[in-house]
Amino acid sequence: MVPTPCTIRNSKNIVKRKHVTLTISDKLKVIKRVECGESRKKIMEDFNIGASTISNIIKAKTKLQRFVASGQSMMGSDIRKTMKKPKLEELDEAVYTWFTSKRAEGKPVSGLMITEKAKQFCSDMDIEKDVKFSDGWLRSFKLRHGIRAIDVAGEKESANHETATNTKFFSAASRT
Structure with a gap:
């Protein structure tokens, strides 16, 4: 051979x-x-x-x-190796649409917020399946959609950059 x-x-x-x-x-x-x-x-x-x-x-x-x-x-x-779809495609799509809209607004979104929103969509859509929104579900959701980090710094958008710059200047000046 x-x-x-x-x-x-x-x-x-x-x-x-x-x-x-x-x-x-x-x-x-x-x-x-x-x-x-x-x-x-x-x-x-x-x-x-x-x-x-x-x-x-x-x-x-x-x-x-x-x-x-x-x-x-x-x-x-x-990253993905398989073409496996989620069990509840409509729910997955609704949660992802909500997630992208919140991200576009610059609002912070945590893993807990995603699972709570998924539970809300599940009851709104009258899904009768026994769905568990565990850490594993969240991990799979993030992998499916290529989400690496979910948290966005909440105060970043509303920070007063001018005050921060002045504070740095005065703290540096007081050291000399």
């Missing part, structure tokens, strides 16, 4: 390559490189994946493109 680029030949056995799960953006890069006519062997070596993985990515091309176009991946396509 001739070793492929994805296997390592040992004196006794052939060891399989380590499992690699590509991000959504890497999968799109694979598709682009295949469409440009680059050899599959080169792509396999660069991404450390097998030929069947390339075939599966090509088969899922329209699904991947639709997922990215729908905005489901948001900014997280460099």
Whole structure:
């Protein structure tokens, strides 16, 4: 048996390559490189994946493109590896819309505020499923939408910059 680029030949056995799960953006890069006519062997070596993985990515091309176009991946396509959707898409969309509007207004939004708003939307939408808005739910929500940090400094917008500058000047002058 001739070793492929994805296997390592040992004196006794052939060891399989380590499992690699590509991000959504890497999968799109694979598709682009295949469409440009680059050899599959080169792509396999660069991404450390097998030929069947390339075939599966090509088969899922329209699904991947639709997922990215729908905005489901948001900014997280460099991090996300799966196209799993939330169980309650309408609720997720409503919470994310609320979150982006608050962020656009420059208002601070905490994790607790997001979960409370999600509970409110859940009751407003008459969702009868037993939904638990745990820390895990919040972590998944943030990952899905590419949210890294949620807290915005609350006093930043309303700070009096002139007073702060004068205070720095006077405190420096009093030291001399």
